[in-house]
Amino acid sequence: MSMRTPLKTIRYLGSAKDGTSHFWQQRLTAVANVPLVIGFVILVIMLSGATHAEFVATAGSPLGAVFLIAAVLSVTWHMRLGMQVVIEDYIHSEGLKIVLILGNTFFTAAIALVSVFSILKLSFGG
Amino acid sequence: MSETTPNSNPRIGADRPLSPHLQVYRPLFTMMMSIVHRITGVGLYFGMFLLAWWLFAAASGPDYFNWVQGAFGSWFGQVILFGFTWALLHHMLGGLRHFVWDTGRGFGQVARETMAKATLAGSVILTVVVWIIGYMVR
Numbered sequence: 001m002s003m004r005t006p007l008k009t010i011r012y013l014g015s016a017k018d019g020t021s022h023f024w025q026q027r028l029t030a031v032a033n034v035p036l037v038i039g040f041v042i043l044v045i046m047l048s049g050a051t052h053a054e055f056v057a058t059a060g061s062p063l064g065a066v067f068l069i070a071a072v073l074s075v076t077w078h079m080r081l082g083m084q085v086v087i088e089d090y091i092h093s094e095g096l097k098i099v100l101i102l103g104n105t106f107f108t109a110a111i112a113l114v115s116v117f118s119i120l121k122l123s124f125g126g
Numbered sequence: 127m128s129e130t131t132p133n134s135n136p137r138i139g140a141d142r143p144l145s146p147h148l149q150v151y152r153p154l155f156t157m158m159m160s161i162v163h164r165i166t167g168v169g170l171y172f173g174m175f176l177l178a179w180w181l182f183a184a185a186s187g188p189d190y191f192n193w194v195q196g197a198f199g200s201w202f203g204q205v206i207l208f209g210f211t212w213a214l215l216h217h218m219l220g221g222l223r224h225f226v227w228d229t230g231r232g233f234g235q236v237a238r239e240t241m242a243k244a245t246l247a248g249s250v251i252l253t254v255v256v257w258i259i260g261y262m263v264r
Contacts, residue, residue: 030221037218041256049264052188079171114178118185
């Protein structure tokens, strides 16, 4: 007969202690994404057949660069939150889940870093 | 008998009633739209690689940028980008639907069916409009 109390088996399996912050950030970035995505679609239409010089002039202009960086940051943060939920919903093996959640952060951070650096280079470095 | 980890606890694997999951339901339109919202989200997640690639190519110089522009302009690239556009607009309109639900409205049978149909129709129409404009200004 086990001498352990039932509390032992359920401790640390409950709430993540961060309340509604995940949900709130998901919605916050979703609200930001609406105008950013609409502007992004318009920008892509403008640049779809652009030469390199045209692309640099538009995407690297102060307005274009600030707008693109805002869009990239909001979208990648939203992506990270969304994919985390998908992983938590479908992956039940604890080890794989942790690996994928780490990978999720690395992937979204890489997308953000590559994009932001590229935009800054277009803007500052030509 | 030792019960050291939660997984080795025989009570956790016991025959308990499970909550009903997808396979016990008849497919419903709103349910399919919910699934599509998630699938488009996952698709966009990986599709964002294309944006990073485009920007990276522009930062790398004219030669590489022209090559990437050529790849995006090929028929295969255009099919991918058309799908990306639809997924983006569908996910955005689906998000607007969630904002309505967040206010506590739109849960009635008529409202949720109407919003689901508007999301689907709107995403297809907007995608076509965006691409027509895209080819016109090119």
